[in-house]
Amino acid sequence: MQIAIVLFDRFTALDAVGPYEILSRVPDAETVFVAERTGPVRNDSGSLVLTADRTLADVPSPDVVVVPGGPGQEAQMDNEDLLDWLRSADATSTWTTSVCSGSLLLAAAGLLTGRRATSHWLALELLKRFGAEPAGERVVTDGKYVTAAGVSSGLDMGLTLVGRIAGDEHAQAVQLLLEYDPQPPYDAGSPQKAPAHLVEEFRTRNRFIPT
Amino acid sequence: MQIAIVLFDRFTALDAVGPYEILSRVPDAETVFVAERTGPVRNDSGSLVLTADRTLADVPSPDVVVVPGGPGQEAQMDNEDLLDWLRSADATSTWTTSVCSGSLLLAAAGLLTGRRATSHWLALELLKRFGAEPAGERVVTDGKYVTAAGVSSGLDMGLTLVGRIAGDEHAQAVQLLLEYDPQPPYDAGSPQKAPAHLVEEFRTRNRFIPT
Numbered sequence: 001m002q003i004a005i006v007l008f009d010r011f012t013a014l015d016a017v018g019p020y021e022i023l024s025r026v027p028d029a030e031t032v033f034v035a036e037r038t039g040p041v042r043n044d045s046g047s048l049v050l051t052a053d054r055t056l057a058d059v060p061s062p063d064v065v066v067v068p069g070g071p072g073q074e075a076q077m078d079n080e081d082l083l084d085w086l087r088s089a090d091a092t093s094t095w096t097t098s099v100c101s102g103s104l105l106l107a108a109a110g111l112l113t114g115r116r117a118t119s120h121w122l123a124l125e126l127l128k129r130f131g132a133e134p135a136g137e138r139v140v141t142d143g144k145y146v147t148a149a150g151v152s153s154g155l156d157m158g159l160t161l162v163g164r165i166a167g168d169e170h171a172q173a174v175q176l177l178l179e180y181d182p183q184p185p186y187d188a189g190s191p192q193k194a195p196a197h198l199v200e201e202f203r204t205r206n207r208f209i210p211t
Numbered sequence: 212m213q214i215a216i217v218l219f220d221r222f223t224a225l226d227a228v229g230p231y232e233i234l235s236r237v238p239d240a241e242t243v244f245v246a247e248r249t250g251p252v253r254n255d256s257g258s259l260v261l262t263a264d265r266t267l268a269d270v271p272s273p274d275v276v277v278v279p280g281g282p283g284q285e286a287q288m289d290n291e292d293l294l295d296w297l298r299s300a301d302a303t304s305t306w307t308t309s310v311c312s313g314s315l316l317l318a319a320a321g322l323l324t325g326r327r328a329t330s331h332w333l334a335l336e337l338l339k340r341f342g343a344e345p346a347g348e349r350v351v352t353d354g355k356y357v358t359a360a361g362v363s364s365g366l367d368m369g370l371t372l373v374g375r376i377a378g379d380e381h382a383q384a385v386q387l388l389l390e391y392d393p394q395p396p397y398d399a400g401s402p403q404k405a406p407a408h409l410v411e412e413f414r415t416r417n418r419f420i421p422t
Binding site for chain 1: 223224225228229231232235241242243244251256258259260261262264311331332349350360361362363364366367370371374379380382383384386387388389390391392393394395396397399400401402404405406409410412413
C-alpha cells in the first residue's frame with residue numbers, strides 16, 4: 001500500500017503532518033511526500049520546510065491520496081498539472097482524502113461534485129460553489145472520499161482511515177502509542193463553541209471569500 | 212520573542228509540528244527549527260524530512276525551547292553538545308518545554324531534577340530514574356518547565372503555553388483557526404482508557420526500558 005501526501009508552497013504543516021503521523025503506522029504501507037518537484041517545500045508562515053521525496057509523476061497511482069490545505073491552496077486552484085494528477089491518481093485510488101482547504105483542490109479537480117464533504121469552517125461556502133455538498137462535521141466520508149475540517153482535524157481523519165484500512169484494534173493501538181487523548185485547555189475549537197466576537201472577526205477577514 | 216524547536220535524527224514529527232503549528236502563531240514571535248547542523252533531518256520512520264534552518268550555535272538564547280521526542284532521543288542522551296546547549300539555553304529562557312520523550316533529554320541535562328514533569332506514558336518510569344517526579348497528567352507545568360505526555364499532547368501543551376504568553380483570548384483564536392475541537396473516533400488514547408491487552412503488549416516491548 002502506498003500513501004501519497006501532496007505538498008505545495010505555503011501549505012499548512014499540521015494539515016499534512018497530522019494525518020502523516022497516524023497513516024504512516026498502517027502496517028506494510030509506504031508513506032511518501034510528493035510535489036511537482038522534489039526538494040524543500042516551505043509552509044504558510046515560512047518557518048517550516050518539509051521535503052518532497054518524490055515528484056507527482058514518480059507516484060502515479062497511490063492507494064491513498066492526502067491533500068492538505070493552507071494559504072497556498074488558492075494558487076493551486078488553476079494548476080492544471082496538479083489537478084490532472086489528482087484526477088488521474090483518484091482514478092485508481094482506494095481512498096482520496098483532504099484536510100482543511102485541501103478539499104477545495106479536490107473539488108476544483110471535479111472529484112467532489114454532488115458529494116458530501118467538509119473543509120475549514122471558513123471555506124464551507126466556497127466548497128459549495130465548487131459543487132460539493134458541505135457537511136458541518138469534523139470528518140466526512142462519502143464513498144472513498146474522506147474530507148476533514150480545519151487543520152487539526154486531520155488527526156481524527158487519519159485515525160478514522162486507519163480503522164477502515166487496518167481495523168479498529170490497530171487504530172486503537174496507534175491512538176494509544178500517540179497518546180491521542182486530547183485535553184485542550186480551552187473549548188473554542190469550533191465556531192459553535194468559540195466566543196462570538198472571535199468568530200465574527202474571522203468571518204470578516206475570511207481569506208477564502210474576500211468581502 | 213524567539214521560539215526554538217530542536218531537531219535530531221529520528222525525532223517524531225508530530226512531537227515537533229504539533230506545538231510548532233500553535234506556537235508559531237504567537238504574535239511577533241520568530242519560530243525556528245534548530246539542530247546541530249543546518250539542513251535536512253529525517254524522522255523516526257524515515258519518510259519525513261524537516262529542515263533545520265539554524266544551528267544550535269546560531270540560536271544561543273531563545274525565549275522558548277521546545278524539545279520533541281522520538282526513537283532518536285536515546286542516542287542524544289549522552290550528546291554533550293546538545294545537553295550543553297539545553298543547559299545554556301535554559302539559563303536565559305522564559306519557557307523550557309518538551310513533548311513525549313523529549314523530557315528525558317531535559318532530565319538528562321539536569322533541568323528537571325526534583326521537578327514535576329511528564330513524558331510518554333511508557334517513559335514515565337525512566338523519567339523518574341533521571342531525577343524528575345513523574346506526574347500522570349497530559350501537560351505538566353512546574354515553574355517555567357512545561358512538559359507534555361506522548362506525541363499528540365504537544366497540541367495541548369502549545370495551546371496552554373500560548374495562553375500563558377499571549378493571553379486566553381489569543382489562545383482561543385488560535386484554537387478556532389486550527390479548528391482544534393478534537394473528536395477521535397476511538398477512546399483509546401491513554402493506558403487508562405485503551406483495551407488492557409494493548410497496554411500490556413506495549414509495556415512488554417517498551418523501547419524505553421528493555422525487559
